[in-house]
Amino acid sequence: MNGVTDVKARERAATPGGQPPGRRSFAGRGLLVPALVLLALAVILALIGWAVAERHAADVRGESEAALLAIQKVQSDEIARWYADEKSDTLLLAGAASVVAPLEEYLAGGARGPVPGDLDAVLELYRSGHDVAAVAVYDERLRLIVESPGRRTPEPGAERRRVLAARALGEDAIVFSGAYLAEDGSVGMDFAAPVRDRAGRDVLGVLLVHLDAEDVLYPVLAEWPSSLQAGQTELAAVQGDQVVSVGPALEEGPGPLTMSRPLSDPDLPVAMAARGATGVAEGVDDQGRPVLAALGRVPETPWYLVVSQELAVIEEPIRERALFTLGGVVGTIVLAGVVLLLYWRSREIGERKATERRLEELAADLERRVRERTDELRAANAELEAFSYSVSHDLRAPLRALDGFSLALVEDYGNILDGQAADYLGRIRGASQRMGLLIDDLLMLSRVTRRDMTWEESDLSALARGIGLELAAEEPGREVAFTVTPDLTVEGDRHLLDVLLRNLLGNAWKFTSRTQGARVEVGVEDHAGTRAFFVRDNGAGFDPRHADKLFTPFQRLHGDDEFPGIGIGLATVQRIVRRHGGRVWAEGETGKGATVWFTLGSRRDVE
Amino acid sequence: MEQRVILLVEDNDDDVELTLRALRRNRVANTVDVVRDGQEALDYLFGAGAYAERDVRRLPDLVLLDLKLPKLGGLEVLERLRADPRTRRLPVVVLTSSNVENDLARSYDLGANSYIRKPVDFAQFTEAVHQLGLYWLVLNEAPPFGD
Numbered sequence: 001m002n003g004v005t006d007v008k009a010r011e012r013a014a015t016p017g018g019q020p021p022g023r024r025s026f027a028g029r030g031l032l033v034p035a036l037v038l039l040a041l042a043v044i045l046a047l048i049g050w051a052v053a054e055r056h057a058a059d060v061r062g063e064s065e066a067a068l069l070a071i072q073k074v075q076s077d078e079i080a081r082w083y084a085d086e087k088s089d090t091l092l093l094a095g096a097a098s099v100v101a102p103l104e105e106y107l108a109g110g111a112r113g114p115v116p117g118d119l120d121a122v123l124e125l126y127r128s129g130h131d132v133a134a135v136a137v138y139d140e141r142l143r144l145i146v147e148s149p150g151r152r153t154p155e156p157g158a159e160r161r162r163v164l165a166a167r168a169l170g171e172d173a174i175v176f177s178g179a180y181l182a183e184d185g186s187v188g189m190d191f192a193a194p195v196r197d198r199a200g201r202d203v204l205g206v207l208l209v210h211l212d213a214e215d216v217l218y219p220v221l222a223e224w225p226s227s228l229q230a231g232q233t234e235l236a237a238v239q240g241d242q243v244v245s246v247g248p249a250l251e252e253g254p255g256p257l258t259m260s261r262p263l264s265d266p267d268l269p270v271a272m273a274a275r276g277a278t279g280v281a282e283g284v285d286d287q288g289r290p291v292l293a294a295l296g297r298v299p300e301t302p303w304y305l306v307v308s309q310e311l312a313v314i315e316e317p318i319r320e321r322a323l324f325t326l327g328g329v330v331g332t333i334v335l336a337g338v339v340l341l342l343y344w345r346s347r348e349i350g351e352r353k354a355t356e357r358r359l360e361e362l363a364a365d366l367e368r369r370v371r372e373r374t375d376e377l378r379a380a381n382a383e384l385e386a387f388s389y390s391v392s393h394d395l396r397a398p399l400r401a402l403d404g405f406s407l408a409l410v411e412d413y414g415n416i417l418d419g420q421a422a423d424y425l426g427r428i429r430g431a432s433q434r435m436g437l438l439i440d441d442l443l444m445l446s447r448v449t450r451r452d453m454t455w456e457e458s459d460l461s462a463l464a465r466g467i468g469l470e471l472a473a474e475e476p477g478r479e480v481a482f483t484v485t486p487d488l489t490v491e492g493d494r495h496l497l498d499v500l501l502r503n504l505l506g507n508a509w510k511f512t513s514r515t516q517g518a519r520v521e522v523g524v525e526d527h528a529g530t531r532a533f534f535v536r537d538n539g540a541g542f543d544p545r546h547a548d549k550l551f552t553p554f555q556r557l558h559g560d561d562e563f564p565g566i567g568i569g570l571a572t573v574q575r576i577v578r579r580h581g582g583r584v585w586a587e588g589e590t591g592k593g594a595t596v597w598f599t600l601g602s603r604r605d606v607e
Numbered sequence: 608m609e610q611r612v613i614l615l616v617e618d619n620d621d622d623v624e625l626t627l628r629a630l631r632r633n634r635v636a637n638t639v640d641v642v643r644d645g646q647e648a649l650d651y652l653f654g655a656g657a658y659a660e661r662d663v664r665r666l667p668d669l670v671l672l673d674l675k676l677p678k679l680g681g682l683e684v685l686e687r688l689r690a691d692p693r694t695r696r697l698p699v700v701v702l703t704s705s706n707v708e709n710d711l712a713r714s715y716d717l718g719a720n721s722y723i724r725k726p727v728d729f730a731q732f733t734e735a736v737h738q739l740g741l742y743w744l745v746l747n748e749a750p751p752f753g754d
């Protein structure tokens with residue numbers, strides 16, 4: 001049929017891949033896939049974020065290194081140029097005629113009296129023009145000839161200057177003192193150059209130029225040709241196994257030349273530089289802060305220049321950027337999660353809707369199938385109805401013919417039939433009539449089962465009394481004491497209940513036909529809270545051992561010669577009681593009567 | 608006494624014979640016309656087919672109608688008779704083996720005047736035929752015919 005094929009096709013379509021709908025779990029299968037996708041996405045995003053941050057860090061670091069190197073180079077060059085300038089200026093002054101001539105003259109004159117040629121004025125002019133702290137001239141034996149600015153008393157540091165001058169004489173070349181901490185607390189530097197005579201042969205003395213680092217050196221370092229913020233420049237020199245800071249003064253900590261650190265310090269950038277390292281290195285500064293530093297020696301000078309920047313400062317933008325990237329990654333992952341969750345939810349809702357739709361379709365199918373079955377049942381019932389009709393009509397006609405023509409024989413030819421022939425014809429008639437009754441009862445039984453129930457309030461007492469009157473009228477000669485308990489009202493199909501009582505009372509009438517003082521009683525008793533109706537007689541009764549066979553169709557406990565019947569009455573009774581949701585049973589004893597009990601349910605019990 | 612005519616609509620030979628026997632024994636009818644199916648019954652009553660020569664103004668006094676008939680069923684015949692003004696008042700007694708409730712109800716709904724179930728016991732059957740013949744042909748005042 002159409003409906004059935006449809007259902008099967010849909011069932012096949014509803015389970016792609018052979019997965020039965022009932023076996024999949026929404027939570028298990030539904031969550032796993034999005035969770036895995038999200039995890040993979042998170043890993044990929046994290047890797048990308050990490051790579052971006054790493055790249056950025058490398059970029060920033062590279063930029064910082066380049067900047068530090070550039071600054072170091074520029075400043076280093078500046079200092080070297082300054083140094084070279086200062087040195088050549090000193091040499092120029094030492095060879096200048098305005099210095100040599102008066103000195104030569106003065107020495108030739110026995111080094112007495114005033115120095116001729118206004119040498120002090122020349123020196124003063126040079127000093128003021130060259131940002132020089134002091135200029136002095138010594139003779140060969142290191143006696144101070146003249147100095148600017150002039151002083152009366154020997155000033156502190158005179159000895160140190162004499163030593164430098166002696167070095168210049170000894171080396172016969174210009175020498176540099178390096179930076180030192182002067183007695184007045186300033187940072188000083190001295191150049192000492194031999195002064196020769198005008199012929200350039202004999203050394204006359206020594207010219208000494210004293211410089212204050214604050215005036216000439218630190219300004220060079222203070223120039224910071226970069227946007228690199230808060231960086232630090234340190235000029236350092238080696239003193240024995242120590243590294244000494246030349247300047248400029250640090251913002252915090254001791255001043256220049258007061259702080260010395262071991263040359264062997266592995267992490268200190270200036271120590272690394274002093275050990276000959278160049279380029280960029282990571283180290284730890286005096287304050288213990290990790291720094292990135294550009295290292296190098298300042299050419300021509302005894303100094304090392306270190307330009308450093310705190311790693312924390314360098315890495316600040318990296319951290320910011322990394323945080324930003326991290327935020328982006330996390331945000332994207334969360335967003336992806338939310339999107340996936342929403343997608344999953346919508347899919348789950350979709351699946352649930354699909355399931356509901358499937359259920360609805362199945363319900364509709366079921367309904368249709370029920371309808372079809374109902375139709376089929378109705379058709380079968382109609383067929384049975386037709387069959388019953390045919391049976392009732394067509395089976396009875398031949399019986400009637402048998403009976404009728406047998407009687408006709410007796411009536412028309414009775415004079416030529418002997419007693420036995422008449423007896424045979426009587427038997428034919430009896431059999432025909434019994435079979436007629438049998439057909440009637442069979443039809444009754446089948447009708448009782450198929451009849452549509454009509455539930456209504458019915459009075460068993462009234463029905464029983466009516467039937468009793470009919471039975472009494474059928475056999476006027478009999479005396480039966482018939483009692484009915486009044487007002488036995490029940491809910492049930494009145495027609496079926498009538499059939500029920502008709503069968504029970506008919507039996508009672510029949511089985512008391514040989515009893516003197518026959519009694520038939522209809523009543524009710526309480527059985528465990530349920531009303532149990534009964535029909536009782538004092539007739540032939542039955543053998544209680546066969547009580548279970550009473551309600552089987554065609555099962556008889558009495559011979560036909562005793563009590564005629566076909567054994568279908570109690571089967572009919574049982575069917576009627578069942579259709580009312582009740583129970584039926586019988587009690588009895590041979591020769592002492594029988595009682596048939598029945599209960600009736602309500603419409604609720606049946607539907 | 609004028610002629611009493613009964614139309615017996617019955618297809619079963621045995622039943623025809625038994626019915627005729629019962630009617631004979633009761634001597635209620637002078638004439639019993641027998642037709643074998645529903646169509647023949649209509650032809651008889653409306654003067655068609657084999658009965659085209661029949662004077663349709665002469666209606667039977669009583670129709671004994673079986674329900675289970677070849678060609679046209681008894682209920683259909685009844686319906687047609689009641690639909691036609693000429694036969695609307697014709698006394699029709701359903702005489703059948705069926706005691707199916709539905710047949711009973713339908714017969715009365717369609718205007719049957721009586722419903723007799725043929726008992727198997729011929730003695731009872733004879734008694735029933737006697738009763739109905741007595742009632743419908745003797746006691747009952749026939750309806751006026753024609754409009």
